[in-house]
Amino acid sequence: MGMTITEKILAAHAGKERVEAGELINAKLDVVLGNDITAPVAIKEFEKAGATKVYDKDRIMLVPDHFTPNKDIKSAEQAKLVREFARKHEITNYFEIGEMGIEHCLLPEQGLVLPGDVIIGADSHTCTYGALGAFATGVGSTDMAAGMATGEAWFKVPEAMKFNYHGKELKPWVSGKDLILYTIGKIGVDGALYRSMEFMGEAIENLSMDGRMTMANMAIEAGGKNGIIAPDETTLAYVEKRAKRQFELYKSDEDANYVETYDFDVADIEPQVAFPHLPENTRPVSEAGNVKLDQVVIGSCTNGRIEDLRVAAEVLKGRRVNRDLRLIVIPGTQLIYLQAVKEGLAEIFVNAGAVFSTPTCGPCLGGHMGILAAGEKALATTNRNFKGRMGSPDSEVYLSNPAVAAASAVAGYIVSPEEVCK
Known part of the structure; x- marks a missing residue:
């Protein structure tokens, strides 16, 4: 085998020469x-x-x-x-x-x-x-x-x-x-x-x-x-x-x-949202309902790369962040930060009413730069939404991709980008 x-x-x-599971x-x-x-x-x-x-x-x-x-x-x-x-x-x-x-x-x-x-x-x-x-x-x-x-x-x-x-x-x-x-x-x-x-x-x-x-x-x-x-x-x-x-390249054998x-079948998969308080609690964005938000975070080791910022900027360009919430955008590295500036993405974020941060894990783990108060709800492109992950144990964290996050920042509630980018 x-x-x-x-x-x-x-x-x-x-x-x-070989190893086996266990x-x-x-x-x-x-x-x-x-x-x-x-x-x-x-x-x-x-x-x-x-x-x-x-x-x-x-x-x-x-x-x-x-x-x-x-x-x-x-x-x-x-x-x-x-x-x-x-x-x-x-x-x-x-x-x-x-x-x-x-x-x-x-x-x-x-x-x-x-x-x-x-x-x-x-x-x-x-x-x-x-x-x-x-x-x-x-x-x-x-x-x-x-x-x-x-x-x-x-x-x-x-x-x-x-x-x-x-x-x-x-x-x-x-x-x-x-x-x-x-x-x-x-x-x-x-x-x-x-x-x-x-x-x-x-x-x-x-x-x-x-x-x-x-x-x-x-x-x-x-x-x-x-x-x-x-x-x-x-x-x-x-x-x-x-x-x-x-470096060396490896691939699995056919009889592994x-x-x-x-x-x-990816044709069956639409943008997903993970509801509190587990990443497994997922549903299509079309079934998210009307979840009003207090904060949106775009960044982290999961979605802080240049491709993520580009798609967020595509949604936000010419639009404004809902005045009832805070949008925090965090690039993953200094080079990504600089690229976002060169491409005009940073300007789009700031003009939309977002905060464009220095690279940091920040709010993802409840560290800083976006801690949630009791009762607040955040949509984030981060990786975990455990109880109290981003601040108060009485807050809620939802997970999504950057496009859904950006669209939701504009709408003020969790929404598909298709509804914002009409």
């Missing part, structure tokens, strides 16, 4: 990632264990993005600890304010995560990099500390699930965000628990890298160990002009084993 792409990558990094392995790491919330804990564990040297100063990525620019004294202290560690160990890929971005937008953009890699990050959405054809997964700060010291980590090889998306063309205003929300709605937030989610089919082949990263990003919302898409010409076109080192297979 053949192997899946995930099994092949793990086998190569474990020095084995097997415990020790694998060499290509990248170890931490941010300003998780890295401080990992650094303390690293030093507590008596480690004095990182395994490779070029393979450790430290990106302070969650509470930066620092929102208070505690967040400033955490960022300072990361900064000092980076300087002490001469970490090559430490990204300070002015250079940093949201980590899962930044690392692919900089060519620091590549096809065939094994990547761990002390952040659950590290699975984003599976869009490049890498095995990428979130870990705890203790595993990050061990990874920084040894360059290795242990894994249980995950079982694999196959998701086939049939059909070349998506419906108007449908994106990768809708495909993954639809999928999570079908299988639930624990439907892929500790499994590899492999996305394939004509619709995926025709999806941009931005859309693919959105899909892989939310594999964790279905409980997945990782999300992954086999590299193709689209991947290579994105990677080859960015890659900082050599999958514990479950799902087939979806």
Whole structure:
């Protein structure tokens, strides 16, 4: 029997000819990632264990993005600890304010995560990099500390699930965000628990890298160990002009084993909205009803890329944000910010009455720059809508793609872009 792409990558990094689901392995790491919330804990564990040297100063990525620019004294202290560690160990890929971005937008953009890699990050959405054809997964700060010291980590090889998306063309205003929300709605937030989610089919082949990263990003919302898409010409076109080192391409064998297979016709998928308080609580936007909003957020590691800002600007151009709500737009990186300025997108956002922010995770995790009060409702292009995720436990968060978010910001309630862009 053949192997899946995930099994092949793990086998190569474990020095084995093959691995099978359920097997415990020790694998060499290509990248170890931490941010300003998780890295401080990992650094303390690293030093507590008596480690004095990182395994490779070029393979450790430290990106302070969650509470930066620092929102208070505690967040400033955490960022300072990361900064000092980076300087002490001469970490090559430490990204300070002015250079940093949201980590899962930044690392692919900089060519620091590549096809065939094994990547761990002390952040659950590290699975984003599976869009490049890498095995990428979130870990705890203790595993990050061990990874920084040894360059290795242990894994249980995950079982694999196959998701086939049939059909070349998506419906108007449908994106990768809708495909993954639809999928999570079908299988639930624990439907892929500790499994590899492999996305394939004509619709995926025709999806941009931005859309693919959105899909892989939310594999964790279905409980997945990782999300992954086999590299193709689209991947290579994105990677080859960015890659900082050599990489290897893998793909699944035709006779690889999958514990479950799902087939979806994208002609059946319209823009989706996830209602509180779980990403699985999805329904088509046409069935959203009249949900009045207090805030709309466009950004995050899920939908803060240039393609996301372009579609939002397309909806907002020549229109105004409803005066009863706040619209916050957050680009994923400094380069995306600059591109948005060059293309006139930033001007469209500001003229529409939105806030156009510096790159940061900000309100996604209830950090800063958009915290909700009790009773308030927000529609966001982020990845989670758990109770209290964006502020008060008595607030509500709904999830959608950028087009639906922008249209809803204009209408004042959740609405399809087709109703606004008539």
